[in-house]
Amino acid sequence: MPEPKQIEEPMLSGWGRLPVEGSEQISEDLEKITRGAVLTRGLGRSYGDSSLPASPNDSVACSRLANRILSFDEKTGVLRAEAGLSLADLLAVFMPRGWFPPVTPGTKFVTLGGMVASDVHGKNHHREGCFGAHVRSLRVRLADGSIVECSRADHSDLFYGTMGGMGLLGHILEVEFTMQPIPSSWIVMESERVANIDEFLSALSQSAPTWPMTMGWIDCLSSGRAMGRGILMAGRWAEPSEAPPAMPKAPHPHTMPVDLPNWAINGATTRLFNTAYYWRHLRRRAHTVLAPDPFFYPLDAILQWNRVYGSRGFTQYQCVLPREAGPEAVREFMARLTKLGGASPLCVIKDCGAEGRGTLSFPMEGTSIAVDMAVSPQIQRIVDNLNEFVIAAGGRIYLTKDRFTTAAHFRAMEPRLDAFQALREKWDPGRRLKSAQSVRIFGDRE
Amino acid sequence: MKVAMLGATSGMGRAIAQRLAARGESLFLLGAHEDLLAKSAADLKARHPQQRDCRYAQCDLEHPEQFAAALDAADRALHQFDCVIVTAGMFATQAALEADIELTRRLLTVNFANTIVFCEHVRKRLLARGGGRLVVFSSVAGDRGRKPVALYGPSKAGLATYLEAIDHKFHAEGLSVLCVKPGFVKTSMTAGLKVPPFAGEPGAVADQVIGAIDRRRAVVYAPPIWRLIMFIIRQLPRAIMRRIGI
Ligand SMILES: Cc1cc2nc3c(=O)[nH]c(=O)nc-3n(C[C@H](O)[C@H](O)[C@H](O)COP(=O)(O)OP(=O)(O)OC[C@H]3O[C@@H](n4cnc5c(N)ncnc54)[C@H](O)[C@@H]3O)c2cc1C
Ligand SMILES: NC(=O)c1ccc[n+]([C@@H]2O[C@H](COP(=O)([O-])OP(=O)(O)OC[C@H]3O[C@@H](n4cnc5c(N)ncnc54)[C@H](OP(=O)(O)O)[C@@H]3O)[C@@H](O)[C@H]2O)c1
Numbered sequence: 063m064p065e066p067k068q069i070e071e072p073m074l075s076g077w078g079r080l081p082v083e084g085s086e087q088i089s090e091d092l093e094k095i096t097r098g099a100v101l102t103r104g105l106g107r108s109y110g111d112s113s114l115p116a117s118p119n120d121s122v123a124c125s126r127l128a129n130r131i132l133s134f135d136e137k138t139g140v141l142r143a144e145a146g147l148s149l150a151d152l153l154a155v156f157m158p159r160g161w162f163p164p165v166t167p168g169t170k171f172v173t174l175g176g177m178v179a180s181d182v183h184g185k186n187h188h189r190e191g192c193f194g195a196h197v198r199s200l201r202v203r204l205a206d207g208s209i210v211e212c213s214r215a216d217h218s219d220l221f222y223g224t225m226g227g228m229g230l231l232g233h234i235l236e237v238e239f240t241m242q243p244i245p246s247s248w249i250v251m252e253s254e255r256v257a258n259i260d261e262f263l264s265a266l267s268q269s270a271p272t273w274p275m276t277m278g279w280i281d282c283l284s285s286g287r288a289m290g291r292g293i294l295m296a297g298r299w300a301e302p303s304e305a306p307p308a309m310p311k312a313p314h315p316h317t318m319p320v321d322l323p324n325w326a327i328n329g330a331t332t333r334l335f336n337t338a339y340y341w342r343h344l345r346r347r348a349h350t351v352l353a354p355d356p357f358f359y360p361l362d363a364i365l366q367w368n369r370v371y372g373s374r375g376f377t378q379y380q381c382v383l384p385r386e387a388g389p390e391a392v393r394e395f396m397a398r399l400t401k402l403g404g405a406s407p408l409c410v411i412k413d414c415g416a417e418g419r420g421t422l423s424f425p426m427e428g429t430s431i432a433v434d435m436a437v438s439p440q441i442q443r444i445v446d447n448l449n450e451f452v453i454a455a456g457g458r459i460y461l462t463k464d465r466f467t468t469a470a471h472f473r474a475m476e477p478r479l480d481a482f483q484a485l486r487e488k489w490d491p492g493r494r495l496k497s498a499q500s501v502r503i504f505g506d507r508e
Numbered sequence: 509m510k511v512a513m514l515g516a517t518s519g520m521g522r523a524i525a526q527r528l529a530a531r532g533e534s535l536f537l538l539g540a541h542e543d544l545l546a547k548s549a550a551d552l553k554a555r556h557p558q559q560r561d562c563r564y565a566q567c568d569l570e571h572p573e574q575f576a577a578a579l580d581a582a583d584r585a586l587h588q589f590d591c592v593i594v595t596a597g598m599f600a601t602q603a604a605l606e607a608d609i610e611l612t613r614r615l616l617t618v619n620f621a622n623t624i625v626f627c628e629h630v631r632k633r634l635l636a637r638g639g640g641r642l643v644v645f646s647s648v649a650g651d652r653g654r655k656p657v658a659l660y661g662p663s664k665a666g667l668a669t670y671l672e673a674i675d676h677k678f679h680a681e682g683l684s685v686l687c688v689k690p691g692f693v694k695t696s697m698t699a700g701l702k703v704p705p706f707a708g709e710p711g712a713v714a715d716q717v718i719g720a721i722d723r724r725r726a727v728v729y730a731p732p733i734w735r736l737i738m739f740i741i742r743q744l745p746r747a748i749m750r751r752i753g754i
Contacts, residue, residue, distance in 0.1 A: 072700075085700060088696050088699040088700075089518075089696045089699075090517060090518035090519075090544065090696060091518075091541070127696055130547045130551035131550070131551050131555055132547060132550045132554065133550060133554060155554075155555050
C-alpha cells in the first residue's frame with residue numbers, strides 16, 4: 063500500500079467557489095509569512111479572483127490567524143489590531159462594551175485587512191463613507207520587504223492607494239481606526255414594500271436624511287410596471303429607552319451541509335422565492351426592533367450558503383451608476399438585467415454618498431446595484447453586456463466582487479487607473495505584488 | 509491560578525491563554541519571539557480589561573541558558589507561579605526531516621531534551637514551594653512508532669515517558685502533572701497537511717485541557733476520540749504496521 067500523501071492538494075478559491083491551483087501560508091506571525099509573498103488574503107469573502115494567486119507557485123499569505131488586538135482607547139474609541147482580525151471577533155469583544163465598527167459590509171466574516179483593501183461600504187455609506195474614511199493609520203509591508211507606517215500625514219499616497227488597492231501596493235499588517243459608541247445593542251428598523259424601481263429610488267433618497275442606514279432588496283425578475291419592486295430597509299441604533307433590557311442572544315448559524323445541485327437555483331425557483339419574499343412583507347410598512355446580526359448580516363445565518371449555487375460556482379455583479387445619469391439609467395439597467403436572465407434571488411440596491419479618497423475605492427455618488435449570478439456558459443456575455451451599459455452611463459464595477467470584467471472594459475470605466483498604476487510604479491516598480499485579478503485586469507505578468 | 513505559559517503566542521496555547529484570561533487567572537507569557545510576545549500580551553489586555561498587567565519574557569527552547577532567568581521573571585511578576593503550561597514545540601513532516609539532518613537534530617533537541625530541561629527547572633521551583641501544576645503537550649504521535657511521524661513521534665514519546673515518571677515520583681510531594689496528547693488539531697502547525705477524520709479545533713482542545721487541569725487529570729487525549737483511535741493502533745501487529753501507511 064502506498065503511503066498516504068501528507069500534503070494537501072493545493073487549491074484556493076474566493077467566495078464564488080471557482081477554485082484555482084495554489085496554496086496559502088498561514089501563521090500567527092504575519093510579518094514572517096508576508097516576507098516574499100506576492101499577495102495577502104484574509105477570509106476569502108471577495109467573490110472573484112481578487113484574493114487568488116496569479117500562478118500556482120506564487121506564495122500567498124493568509125492573515126486569518128494574525129488577529130491580535132493591539133490597543134484600544136476607551137475614551138476615543140481608537141483601536142489598533144493586526145490585519146487578520148475578523149469583524150465577527152471584533153463584535154464579540156466590543157458590542158457588549160458599547161462599541162461598533164464605523165462601517166460594516168453585509169457579512170461579519172471579513173478581516174480588517176480585507177475591509178481596507180476593498181475599502182468596504184455598508185448600509186450607512188451615505189452618512190459615513192467607506193471604512194477607509196475611519197482608518198487613521200496602516201502598517202504595511204512593501205514589495206521590497208521593508209515595513210512602513212502610513213497615514214493621512216505620512217506617505218499619504220500609499221495610505222490612500224492601499225484603501226481599495228486590492229492588496230497590490232503592500233501587505234497590510236496592522237490597521238488603526240476609530241470605533242463608534244452605540245446607545246444600545248439593538249436596531250430600530252423600518253421596512254417598506256416598494257412597488258417599482260422609480261418608487262425605490264425616491265424612497266431611498268427620502269429616507270437618507272433621516273435614517274443613518276438604508277438599503278433595499280429587489281425582485282430582479284419582476285418586469286413591466288412592477289420592475290424593480292422590492293423591500294426598502296432603513297435602520298438606526300435603538301436608544302436605551304426603546305431597546306430590550308438584555309443583550310441580543312448570540313446567533314447560532316446553521317451550516318449548508320452539501321452543495322445543492324446546479325439546477326437548484328434557476329428562473330423558476332428564483333421567481334418562487336422572490337414572490338414569496340416580497341409578499342411576506344404583508345403590511346406596506348413595518349416597524350421592528352431587532353438584533354444587529356439579522357439586520358446587518360442576514361446571510362451569515364447560514365454558513366457556507368455559497369454552496370446553494372452548486373459546483374458550477376457563482377459571481378456577483380456590482381456596479382454603481384452616477385447620480386448624474388439619473389433614474390432612467392437605473393431603470394434601464396434593471397431592464398437589461400431582467401432581459402439577460404441569469405439573475406438570482408439576491409439583488410441589492412443602495413444609494414451611495416460621495417466618493418472617498420481611496421485611489422481605486424468603489425463607491426461614488428449614485429446608485430449601487432449588486433446581484434448574484436450562477437456561473438453559466440453565458441456569464442461572460444452577460445457581464446460584458448452590463449459593463450458596456452455601465453461604461454456608457456459613467457459608472458464603475460466593484461473589483462472585490464468581480465471575476466469576469468475584461469481589461470479593456472475596466473480601463474474604459476476607470477479614469478483613476480493611471481493614477482493607481484503610477485502608485486504601483488512608485489511602491490512596487492518590479493510588480494512583485496499581483497493577483498489572478500491583477501493579471502486579468504491590470505495586465506500584470508503571470 | 510498564577511500561570512506561566514510557554515507557547516501562548518499561537519495555536520492551542522493561545523486558545524488556552526484566552527480562556528484562562530477570561531476567567532480571571534493571572535498570566536505570564538514565555539516564548540521565543542519578543543515581538544509576538546508583546547503583541548499577544550497586548551491582545552490579552554485589550555480583550556480582557558481585567559488582565560491589566562499581563563507581562564512576558566523571552567524563553568527560546570533552543571537556548572536553555574535562558575530558562576532560569578525567564579522563570580525568575582515569571583516568578584517576580586506573578587509572585588510565584590503555581591501552574592506552568594508548555595504548548596511550545598516543533599513539527600516538520602517526515603519527508604522534510606529525512607531530507608534535512610540538521611532540522612532533525614533541532615527538532616529532537618527542542619521537543620525532547622530542552623523541553624525536559626525546562627520542565628526540570630519548573631519542577632524544582634514548584635516542589636520548593638510545596639507543589640503545583642505542570643501541563644505539557646506531548647502528542648498521539650508518541651503512542652506508537654508510525655511511518656508518517658517516525659522522527660517527530662519519538663521526540664514526543666520521550667517527553668511523555670518523562671512526564672509519566674515525574675508524576676510517579678513526585679505526586680506525593682504535591683506535583684501534579686498533566687500530559688496532553690493532541691490528535692490532529694487545525695493550527696498553523698498542521699496548515700497545508702491533509703486533514704484526517706476527527707481533526708480538532710484549538711478552542712475545543714483548550715476547553716478540554718482546562719477541564720483536565722481543574723480535575724487534576726494526569727493524561728488527556730484531545731479530541732477525546734483519539735484515545736480510542738490510538739488504543740486500536742497500538743493493538744495492530746507489526747506485520748500490519750509495516751504494510752500500512754498510518
Ligand atoms: C455575503 C457577503 C456580503 C458582502 N457585503 C458587502 C458589502 O455590503 N459591502 C462591501 O463593501 N463588501 C461586501 N462584501 C465583500 C467583502 O466585504 C470584501 O470582499 C472583503 O474584502 C472581504 O474581506 P476578506 O478578509 O474575506 O478578504 P479576501 O476576500 O481574502 O481578500 C479581498 C482582497 O483584499 C486583499 N487583502 C485581504 N487582506 C489583506 C491584507 N492583510 N493586506 C493586503 N491586502 C489584503 C486581498 O488581496 C484581496 O484583494 C460582501 C461579501 C460577502 C460574501
Ligand atoms: N496541531 C496538532 O495537530 C498537534 C498534534 C499533536 C501535538 N501537537 C503539539 O501541541 C503543541 C501545540 O501545537 P499547536 O498546534 O498549537 O502549534 P503552534 O500553533 O505552531 O504553536 C507552537 C508554539 O511553539 C512555539 N515554539 C516553537 N519553537 C519554539 C522554541 N524554540 N522556543 C519557544 N517556543 C517555540 C511557537 O512559538 P513562536 O510562535 O514564537 O514560534 C508556538 O507558540 C505542540 O507541542 C505540538 O507539538 C500538535
